[in-house]
Amino acid sequence: MDKKDDFYDSYDDKSGKGVIIVGSCLLGLFFLIISFAVLIDDGNPFALIITLCYISIVFGYIYYQKKNSKLSDDFVPTTKSKEELMNDYAIQHNIKEKRQKECEEYIKKSQQYILNKTLENVPRCPTCNSTKVEKISTTKRWVSTGLFGLASSNIGKTMHCKNCGYKW
Secondary structure, three states: OOHHHHHHHHHHHOOOOOEEEEEEEEHHHHHHHHHHHHHHOOOOHHHHHHHHHHHHHHHHHHHHHHOOOOOOOOOOOOOHHHHHHHHHHHHOOHHHHHHHHHHHHHHHHHHHHHHHHHHHHOOOOOOOOOOOOEEEEEEHHHHHHHHHHHOOOOOOEEEEEOOOOEEO
């Protein structure tokens, strides 16, 4: 899975914009207090107008950032934790179901691959292609050779087919 597809990692913006936004808000508050002091002392509203413009720019930036966030349509102030919000987002957008389906498909493909590999390694009779074969034990070959000598059918053979009786 690509990093861009993982909504848990891509939701967090770790670029430090939060510090800039908090600092800008505090600076705006400081400017607002100073401009009221200037307005009271001098009666000049120019500092207040500049401060209000600055604050409106900061709030516009905050609105723009929140509007472009991944959860902007679903954002409602809540007491839920980040994980709970993300789980709700995943449920709404069927992310868990998609990932579960991908995992199930992968497991099926893996099981089919393993099944095919095990079937390839099963010995088969060269005559009838049956898998009902058994290895001729060393003891059986020695006994057969001891009883029949060179006329034994087990000399040089290692496998026996239970289906058709062929030895190879």
